[in-house]
Amino acid sequence: MNLSVTTVILIAGAVFAALASVIGMIGAVRITAIRERGYFHWAFYGIVFISGVIVLVSGRDMTSVFLEYDLPEAGLLRHPLVAVLQPLISLLILTVAGERIITRWLRRKDQPPPPGFLLLAFVVFWTGTVALPALFGANPLVSHDYAYPLVIGMAAILATGIERERAIHAVRDAITLLITVSLVFIPFEPAMVLDAAYGQGLLPGVPRFAGLAQHAVAMGLLAQLGLLCLQASPYRSRWLNRLAWIVGLAALFFAQSKTAWATFVVCSLCLMALRTGPQMWRRVSDPKNPAVGVVSLLIVIICLVAIGGVLALSDLGGQIEDFWRPAKGPSWRP
Secondary structure, eight states: OHHHHHHHHHHHHHHHHHHHHHHHHHHHHHHHTTSSOOSTTHHHHHHHHHHHHHHHTTTOOTTTHHHHHTSGGGGGOOOHHHHHHHHHHHHHHHHHHHHHHHHHHHTTTTSOOOOHHHHHHHHHHHIIIIIHHHHHSSSOOOOGGGHHHHHHHHHHHHOOHHHHHHHHHHHHHHHHHHHHHHHHTTTTOHHHHEETTOOSSSSTTOOEEOTTSSSHHHHHHHHHHHHHHHHHSOOSSHHHHHHHHHHHHHHHHHTTOHHHHHHHHHHHHHHHHHHHHHHHHHHHTOTTOHHHHHHHHHHHHHHHHHHHHHHHHSOHHHHHHHHHSOSSOOOOOO
16 A cells, blocks of 8 residues: 555656646746847756765765775665755756757747757767667666756757857856865865875875865866866956966866876867967968067977987886876776
């Protein structure tokens, strides 16, 4: 009897949630039908917020967190607040993202054509990295969570210029705030935000900073993403901009993620080339001022000679392998 009542309640709750989602989607489309922009940027606030809350209420201890994850009942330790907030945040994200997709389709005649190649590339990327591993991996698992990146990514690609600018601001602000709050917890709850036992990095004896992210690697990813958004759209206030750079670089450095370091450098160079490349090329190729072109060519030649010397005279391959290889591998259990 109790099982039947529970089943009816769950079914009724699912139906109610579905109806609420449909009504919310219709309402959001109606509200934003006459607007140039929607509320897609709210999705990024929600993602960063729920990520921080999950860690904050978990009572995580970095000295024993990996042991706790090995426990069979670890999945039952989720805080009741997370059980309530996470579905609500997920519903909000899907609503604002789905609204943008539907609105763009309804107003397709009044809007410029979408970037078809970029949209196709993203769908192929999602299929190869999410869908196919979920269906044909060693441990096949299909979950509705896997559809979230597809919906959010498609909404981001179909967003207007104003919406993209607001999304960049949202990511920048949310990540900067998350890192700042994480740093505040260092003197009060160091075991929750710092991994003092980490010994595989390039900074011996320096704790690895995870903050309120799920892992130090995730903190490195968030820090570099926030810094890239800061490069693309700095704060108007000079002191706030400098503070955000200090906070972001500190988190990126002490997260001790080599992948985050490398990708931040590569992405920053690409962003710099995209923004200043045409201007620099005009200066280098200006026939009225050939000195700039000659000096630039000499610098390129010197750099190539230096790189060639390093490749010829040193074991660069072995050094690179040692750099990327951790001091000790993780202990896996069957």
